[in-house]
Amino acid sequence: MIAVLRPVAVAVAACGLAAAFLVSCSGAEKPADAPSDQSTPAASVSSAAPQAPLPPAPMSDDDQIREALKASQDAYNTQNWDAYLEMLCPVQRAKFTGEIMNMVKKGRAENGLSFMTVTSVAIDGDTAKATVEASNEVLGTQTLTLPLERSDGWKLCVKDGTV
Numbered sequence: 001m002i003a004v005l006r007p008v009a010v011a012v013a014a015c016g017l018a019a020a021f022l023v024s025c026s027g028a029e030k031p032a033d034a035p036s037d038q039s040t041p042a043a044s045v046s047s048a049a050p051q052a053p054l055p056p057a058p059m060s061d062d063d064q065i066r067e068a069l070k071a072s073q074d075a076y077n078t079q080n081w082d083a084y085l086e087m088l089c090p091v092q093r094a095k096f097t098g099e100i101m102n103m104v105k106k107g108r109a110e111n112g113l114s115f116m117t118v119t120s121v122a123i124d125g126d127t128a129k130a131t132v133e134a135s136n137e138v139l140g141t142q143t144l145t146l147p148l149e150r151s152d153g154w155k156l157c158v159k160d161g162t163v
Helices: 002-013 061-077 081-086 090-095 098-111
Strands: 114-124 127-136 140-150 154-156
Touching (some): 061 127
């Protein structure tokens, strides 16, 4: 079973770096002059209330998948194992205990940091496949197709032991 899951651990390890999103909004608006029924311009008073910025548009499934892969990779590289497990679907998370999780931790310690670039995402309802160019300090570079499932957000989900 460990031999089957080793490619899975390598694939999960090669899922991307966390990206910071910088969102800036400018709430500064010029106040509008209120109409006045007085004849002198000095009597004009501004009474326009500032408008709240519009909320950001929701992320597409494609963007959510890319973000999930980045979060998984960040958790792996920083050895934040609780966050790492949260990025796995429930079926896979249940398998990543004891000896399997120790193997993932050992692989991270022996093989160093992993990086990836998402080259494509194919979505089919609540499942998806992301093709990535994955590289690792020790293992080199390879192209992988990673299965994901929508389960309280997009999660890595290798159910049958193959990637």
